[in-house]
Amino acid sequence: MKIFNAAQIQALDKETVSNQYISSFKLMERATTKVFEKLQTRYKLYQTSFVIFCGTGNNGGDGLTLARLLKEGGAMVKVFLVQTKKYSPDNAQNQDLLEDRDINVEKFNTKSKLKVKKDDVIVDALFGIGLHSPLDEEWRPIFDFLNETPCLERVSIDMPSGLLADVTTPIEAIVFKADVVYTFQLPKTALLLSDAKEYVKELEILDIGLDLDYIESTKSDAYFVEQEKVRNLVKSGTKFSSKDDFGRVILIGGSKGKIGAMTLASKAAMNTGSGIVTTYVPNCGYTILQTAIPEVMCDTCAGEDYIKVFPSVEHYDAVGVGCGLGLHKDTATALVTFLKDNKDKKLVIDADALNIISEQKCLDKVPVESILTPHEKELKRLIGEWDNDFDKIDKVKQLAKKHNVIFVLKGAHTITIAPDETIYFNSSGNWGMATAGVGDTLTGMITSLLGQGYTSKEAAIVGVYLHGLAGDIAIENIHPHSLVASDLGKNISSAYNQIAL
Ligand SMILES: NC(=O)C1=CN([C@@H]2O[C@H](COP(=O)(O)OP(=O)(O)OC[C@H]3O[C@@H](n4cnc5c(N)ncnc54)[C@H](O)[C@@H]3O)[C@@H](O)[C@H]2O)[C@@H](O)CC1
Ligand SMILES: [K+]
DSSP states (O other), X not given: OBOOOHHHHHHHHHHHHHHTTOOHHHHHHHHHHHHHHHHHHHSXXXXXXXXXXXXXXXXXXXXXXXXXXXXXXXXXXEEEEEOOSOOOHHHHHHHHHHTTTTOEEEEEOTTOOOOOOTTEEEEEESOXXXXXXOOOGGGHXXXXXXXXXXXXXXXXXXXXXXXXXXXXXXXXXXXXXXXXXXXXXXXXXXXXXXXXXXXXXXXEEEOOOOOHHHHHHSOOSEEEEOHHHHHHHOOOOOTTOOGGGGOEEEEEOOXXXXXXXXXXXXXXXXXXXXXXXXEEEOGGGHHHHHHXXXXXXXXXXXXXXXXXXXXXXXXXXXXXXXXXXXXXXHHHHHHHHHHHHTTTSOEEEOHHHHHHHHHTTOGGGSOTTOEEOOOXXXXXXXXXXXXXXXXXXHHHHHHHHXXXXXXXXXXXXXXXXXXXXXXXXXXXXXXXXXSTTHHHHHHHXXXXXXXXXXXXHHHHHHHHHHXXXXXXXXXXXXXXXXXXXXXXXXXXHHHHHHHHO
């Protein structure tokens, strides 16, 4: 699914109205009906009271439409509408439709005293994608009230008001803190970034039937990766496949006390479909690995507790480096030599291998089309501080392009950034996956895919999605708090099955 900026969405809105021969008023009704249907399943309408805060534009128009639909659905509804001289035409038309429907509509301004009861649902329909700059300070008392007053839940239509869709919103800006955001048709970049974590606790994208031809023909360099996209990329075996068809991969890493990282990565590589997996660890890891995973071959180097020499990798289809590697200076020296000696080998680089590359300032030695999978702290060591998520993405885009490598920035919506400057936000995964070893599993999975013949970009996109989906399937039976990295490995098979459906 493409991600558009606000201007592109507004153009899409216009195209839809013209191509589908419907009025913008009808489109608003169609969009809001989708929100209504979601609320209908989230709450028992006839027992729920909604207080809807409406702005002066079409986001406010959505709120007014929703008021009507909720009232017809049996809910209690109260509307607060921003006082102004000029409303958008669809907003004004929806105000007219509220007359004689026994809905209390109270106009307010930034100085008004508002009232919400503790069991009301607050609906925020103040500002959507038409917001062109951060809200003025005069709005602070209203938003402080909306964000702090006790209530059942806070719902935003399209955007949490105050959040800009496609450029950064300053940290101190005034923004509504939504429990759930129902956004229309396509996700907006700001909704997917961790800078918005206080404002978007849950996100749902509602298909409102906007013009597909226009979406198809409009250029975008950002995508939201969903199951359908991954389904088209996933390869499968044939009757006559042999283990050589599924790639021979090697995972290099481990140090005393961190052999578990290699166990997780190797198991995940096997479960993702590699024909042959070899792990290369220091001596102390040998018995552990051979005992933990019979399917994996184990090779060791001269070092007892850490890797002193890297192996020859010319006979492998893909190489994953870094899980549990440690930062010993001999390991660091060996890694730098390894990078210089293997300029033509695509690598998957994680954890301490990334930290060593930062320390040694040798990103330029990383082979082209390698995949780097930093978490937040590893990325900071690599590129320094950033001002905000948009700035972070820009910086990483430049690096990806300069070095011709892929970055996988791990997070809630893990972001894959390719050298051609396209970016992919992942849609699968859950907070239970914020636990040790989950990154090692991902490295094993991506290495496996690379070895199976996926391009670097595909291996990253598919690996990240499958990994998140395995986590989503795991929490069908396990509480997110109890999820551990090995639960992901166990569910890779179910993730494949679900994608194939
Ligand atoms: N694009 C689409 O496909 C659809 C859009 N719809 C709704 O329409 C919304 C967009 O509507 P609009 O374009 O009317 O815009 P909004 O309703 O988001 O906001 C526009 C109003 O906010 C004011 N405003 C903008 N920036 C401001 C600021 N910094 N401080 C104070 N006031 C500010 C504008 O002057 C205008 O009055 C979407 O977010 C969505 O909710 C839906 O009705 C259905 C379809
Ligand atoms: K809103």
